[in-house]
Amino acid sequence: MNRVFIKYGVLLLLLMLLPVSVSAQKDVRKSVRKGNKEYSQQNYPEATILYEKALSGNASSKEAVFNLANTLYKQKEWDKSIEQYNHFITLEQENPTEAAAAWHNIGNALLQKKELQKSMEAYKTALRLNPQDDETRYNLAVVQKMIKDQEEQNQEDGGQDQSPQQQEQNQNQQQQTPQNQQDKDKKAEQPEQPEQMSRDNARQLLQAIEQDEQQTQEKVQQIKAQEREAQAEQNRRNNKNW
DSSP: OHHHHHHHHHHHHHHHHHHHHHHHHHHHHHHHHHHHHHHHTTOHHHHHHHHHHHHHHOTTOHHHHHHHHHHHHHTTOHHHHHHHHHHHHHHOOSOHHHHHHHHHHHHHHHHHTTOHHHHHHHHHHHHHHOTTOHHHHHHHHHHHHHHHHHHHHHHHTTGGGSOHHHHHHHHHHHOOOOSOOOOOOOTTTSOSSOOOOOHHHHHHHHHHHHHHHHHHHHHHHHHHHHHHHHHHHHHHHHHHHO
């Protein structure tokens, strides 16, 4: 008899708590939607407050965590945004595409911090999770080119003989952000019109790099052609003298 009473007592308690839980989840989603509205209007401090409010109600809300990370990125809070993207990755264990979106944005934040090697590794991780992501592939190519140029510049300038301040100055001169942060489409709770990565900007930068390389190759070919022509002329003179 006591067991029956306890069982029904627990059931009654659960039924009493259920409306509270449903109401709390509604409040979380409401805060996220309000945050999305502020985000779309570029009111990032207000959006941050609303996303944090949503997380106070549900610390495992993937939408709130990801959007909070985006909002912190917009406010140039690079370290804090990376922290939230990492938190999202720990929560997102089922969808590799969405985890790749977080890794992509981590790469962008690290690029803003001028940590090129770490940025490159983040983009590589994103591509391993989502090999079809052309935007990440563009960013990876740009960062790899920047690293290569930096290494060549260091070699030309003596690299090891430079002071850390000089090396940082050279890096800053070469640093070019390939494109703005990409906010991947994320479920119904994502802002209505999330900012998309500027693929055109990345393509233009890569085309400029390729054009520079093409011009260099053309100059090399011209020099070689001139050398061959000079050699041919020299041979003709030698033949005449002979």
